[in-house]
Amino acid sequence: MVSNLAGGRRPRSGVEPGTQLGALEAYAAQAHGYLTAGDDELSQLAGLLRPLILESWLRGVRAGIDPMDPGSERGLRxxxxxxxxxxxxxxxxxxxxxxxxxxxxxxxxxxxxxxxxxxxxxxxxxxxxxxxxxxxxxxxxxxxxxxxxxxxxxxxxxxxxxxxxxxxxxxxxxxxxxxxxxxxxxxxxxxxxxxxxxxxxxxxxxxxxxxxxxxxxxxxxxxxxxxxxxxxAVQPAPRDPAPVADGPLGLDVLGLGQPQLSKGGERIPLSQRHAEILLLLAEHGEGLGADHLALLLDDTDLDNGTIRAAMSRLRTVVGAALIGSRPYRLRAHIATDVEALRAALDSGDVESALQLYAGPVLPRSTAPGIVDLRDELRVRLRTAVLRSGDAAVLRRWTAGADGRDDAGAWVAYRATVDRDSTLYAQIEAKIRVLDRRLGADATRMQRSRS
Structure with a gap:
């Protein structure tokens, strides 16, 4: 058992600001000792940190962030x-x-x-x-x-x-x-x-x-x-006239396949960067200035010349009439599979949402705006799956890459299965594997937020 460095009881997981700060500091400081000790000690963190902080720390570990990072001069200046x-x-x-x-x-x-x-x-x-x-x-x-x-x-x-x-x-x-x-x-x-x-x-x-x-x-x-x-603001901003389209426009960015634009019955393969730009413009109907778009695309601070070059290349692929300037914006609606997934979640249709979810949004992308969108959709979908309590939905989620190691989903799935069935034993075995791999305290904390 972890000793109480501050004396008395451990801080409660729901501790309010201003209460038990001395104990909270002591436990967090001890948690840093386990953090620097390596993966074998990470299971100790759950007893020392508030759930919100624990989850963030575990994400930081997975992302490879160095707790001793001294900082740098990199930034927007x-x-x-x-x-x-x-x-x-x-x-x-x-x-x-x-x-x-x-x-x-x-x-x-x-x-x-x-x-x-x-x-x-x-x-x-x-x-x-x-x-x-x-x-x-x-x-x-x-x-x-x-x-x-x-x-x-x-x-x-x-x-x-x-x-x-x-x-x-x-x-x-x-x-x-x-x-x-x-x-x-x-x-x-x-x-x-x-x-x-x-x-x-x-x-x-x-x-x-x-x-x-x-x-x-x-x-x-x-x-x-x-x-x-x-x-x-009762006067609408002037808009460019909509181009004459040969048919509906579509953008597919979910899953590991190559992103594609559908235009007039033609499917146009897109590079990663072009797909990122089109998706960000589709998500920001009001348009994006070059500086804003640069921050959404790369946190190493792209210059405006790089953005202009990327937009020029994109226009040669999708057509110059599709993208306006100052700010950059779409002149016609593009129906994205992200938009369809979000609509299914908004309507509460979890089964359709799972069918639409071919995988994460542009999974190879590291663009900050795409990473945020990817996280948003995954969290929303996972929450809807767990709230459904539907065995078929939970089975499909835990069979996929996003749910394979999701302890909370496996526990919810187990609750839908007959305790005497072979399937129950299989699910129970999976939960025990996750407990051993991540640490029982960490998976218990993960399950408790479900």
Whole structure:
């Protein structure tokens, strides 16, 4: 049994901000010892971390993130950063955020971080000394705080989960962030899409319910401002005339097969990059500026010249009339298999969703915008499968690559089977294999969130 370094009982999994912080710090610090000990000790993590943090750490391990990563100068900087953030949907909200959050908190030694929907820091407000301390930890304007880049942190977890969260000290995956506590909340546009993240950060005093409530209230006020602005915009933006199409357009990007565009009865094979661009444009009907598209395609900061070259090559493949400019946008609707899958999930038709799900979205792609979309659809589909309680649906899910090692799905499947049947014994054996491979505590934690 793991010893209690803090004395007394372990922190409860549902611990609230501001309570039992000493014990939480001690357990998280001990968890880092197991983390650096290697795979054989990972099963010990489940007894030391809150479920949300545990899941993030395990994703960080699978992604190969180094907890001792010292950070780098890579990020969006200078004129590129200024141009990107000035055009971002959050920019008009800065006066409101300043009034509700920055003015009062800056005097307390806390910093206010405003990030985009991908976890990239756009603005940091606070006194210069505290901003400098945050910079040393790798929290600076232009840096990527997404979970896939730096592991568990408040901004990254909001992007990942869509929910307000707090992360304290050693709960951060990276050692250089252990002196930081962050309370963060999502900011959505009127259509419900994530457009940014607000975070208050500083020392342990941030881990209080009222701090998280303050951040959430500011985010809500900002969302209302966006809604009112949208309601006032009664004049629609001019659009390019729709091109004459030979027939419906379709885009297939699910699964391991080569992505293809269907156009006028013809199937056009697409390269990975061309498929990524078309899918991102299909997902953003309002269009994408070159800077925004660059961030969605590559987190190593593509320049605008590279984007223009890629768009030129794509137009030669799919036709120049299909893609408009300034911003880049589709001039005709493309029906994607992603869109069909999402519609099936929206209607509650899990069986049809599973039939449509030939595999993850562009599984070989590492483009941040595609990775986020891939994760969103997989989580939604898995949730629908588990909630269905349908044996046939669960059997199909656990037979596929995404569900093969899904302990929660196997437990749900077992619940639909007669205990005296051979199938029950087979499922039970599979669950035990997963327990041994991942650690009983880790799979138990995975099952408990199902």
């Amino acid at each position: 200078g004129a590129d950063l200024a141009r990107y953030r000035d055009a971002h949907a959050i920019a008009p909200l800065l006066p409101l955020i300043d009034k509700l959050l920055v003015q009062d908190t800056a005097r307390t030694g806390l910093i206010v971080v405003v990030a985009d929907q991908f976890g990239r820091v756009l603005w940091i407000h606070g006194n210069p000394e505290q901003v400098a301390v945050a910079t040393e930890m790798g929290v600076r304007e232009g840096d990527d705080l997404s979970e896939r880049r730096v592991g568990a942190n408040a901004v990254g977890l909001v992007v990942r989960t869509g929910r307000a969260v707090w992360v304290h000290g050693p709960e951060h995956f990276l050692h250089r962030m252990h002196q930081l506590t962050g309370a963060a909340a999502p900011l959505h546009d009127p259509d419900g899409r994530l457009v940014g993240v607000l975070m208050l950060a500083g020392g342990g005093r941030v881990a209080k319910p009222e701090i998280l409530a303050l951040v959430k209230a500011t985010a809500t006020a900002a969302e209302m401002d966006l809604l009112l602005t949208a309601m006032r």
